[in-house]
Amino acid sequence: MNPAVVPVDPTLAITLPTALDGSGGTNRAHGPHKQIAADTDVEAVRLWLAEYAASPHTLRSYRKEAVRLLLWATQTLGKPLSSLTREDFLLYERFLVAPTGDWADPELPRRGRTRRLFDGPLSERSQHQVLGILSGMLTYLVSAGYLAGNPLALRRRRTTSGKRSRRVERYLDHALWNHVLASVEQWPRLTERDEQHYERSRWLIRLLYHAALRVSEAAHAKAADFYQRRGKWWLHVVGKGGAEGEVPVSDALLSEFSRYRIFHGLPPVPSANEAGPAVMSIAGDDTRHLTPAAVYLIVKEVFRRAANALESTNPAGAATLHRASTHWLRHSAASHQADAGTDLRFIQKNLRHASIETTGIYLHAEDDRRHAETVGEADRSVPIDTAETTSSSLGPT
Known part of the structure; x- marks a missing residue:
């Protein structure tokens, strides 16, 4: 199956092979306190998405990431979502950095049933966002008694202490x-x-x-x-x-x-x-x-x-x-x-x-003003023609 040709609609109507539907996933929980009736990965993910039915923008974003992971796991690794390990998610993180082949084929449309699933490599910020969404999904499925554990819970948390503050760059001057x-x-x-x-x-x-x-x-x-x-x-x-x-x-x-x-x-x-x-x-x-x-x-x-x-x-x-x-x-x-x-x-x-x-x-x-005054002060202190004259007249020291 071409990984970019996927039947996706608001109900997450994707079909996976029976052997990969997650009903026998190695990370499935088998305790007595199951909170949902779902017995396959698609059914379980659909219930998670239903929690966001009142937020269309969030629903679209979350559904996109769920579809990407479900198809990548089954088609690239030959594993259902409910069998993924921490090692598998390390591979997925590398994949997000450089999706290849039909996953990001520019000849395929951006939308529709035969669309490509990626426009290209994801930025560091986007990768972090994707993994945050998926970790939230897995945590939900653990709480629901569907999964035994969340492999992404093992992911090393980024520390923000000392992190350089950045201004937003995606805007028009x-x-x-x-x-x-x-x-x-x-x-x-x-x-x-x-x-x-x-x-x-x-x-x-x-x-x-x-x-x-x-x-x-x-x-x-x-x-x-x-x-x-x-x-x-x-x-x-x-x-x-x-x-x-x-x-x-x-x-x-x-x-x-x-x-x-x-x-x-x-x-x-x-x-x-x-x-x-x-x-x-x-x-x-x-x-x-x-x-x-x-x-x-x-x-x-x-x-x-x-x-x-x-x-x-x-x-x-x-x-x-x-x-x-x-x-x-x-x-x-x-x-x-x-x-x-x-x-x-x-x-x-x-x-x-x-x-x-x-x-x-x-x-x-404030940054613009600081830059202008700093650079302007430097420019005023040493005129270009003076600097050139001084440099040429000094000779070796």
Whole structure:
């Protein structure tokens, strides 16, 4: 079986050979206190995933990692998930660094039933995240009485003491963001559909940026989530794990929302009982929401077109835009708010971060100022022509 050709859907409908379904796994628990009725690995993993049914973004991420591991274990090692040992997971960690063959074949699509499962090597951060998700899954299955132990519990924990603090890098600086906005205005609008696509795309990227939304939050946002309180506009957001939050809506964003609605023949501002989505289908269908995948693809197209327009004059900027995705707009919003001097506590609330330490990674301005003043001071202290003259006149010592 081609490892990249997998029948995957929201119910984890993958079929494994009976000999590898985990019913006889060597790490299966055989105690009297089993908490679930599942007797195969797929059934057990499906129950674990069901715990996240109310969090679509988390569910998609967790299901992806479960599918990757199930297929890698059965097709590469010839073992069911419930027979994996710590040694096996060490091999999987090496595999994540450099997935090969059909696992990461660029000729295969990114989505669908015949998609590739990897886009390429995973970064150190992504590897850590993957193993954290899988360890959580195994811990759940141990608690459920399905597995006897969690091999990843033996993994050496990373120490954070003395770890170098880093700033987030996946964001657009002000110049690149302004270029993206200007680039969209150059899109051809020769047909009605061109015009519809243009209006939706320009509205979507502004919504993601100004409200610092995650892709799933933008996809599921309703028009009625925009509301007024004490004369100020706010956006009600349902985020990770169903957590609710409120984001201030600027006059600029409200104006863009009004423009988008007027284009589709709607009142400038929504009513409290309006059921339609904040971002509609290309023709303005207000009866259904976009999928997160559709939001992702629209934004990627915006970045791709902007990158292409920059290739000849700014190759580095073009390369950045080719890498950028929806989440970069959220990072950009936070970074730009921090650059403008917005109180870190307010940025934390705007991004709905549980910890203000997480929000702190967006503080670039102080680093920029320190770099400029340090380098500028060095440059001012020894002019280039003076340094060259001094060096040539000293001779050997």
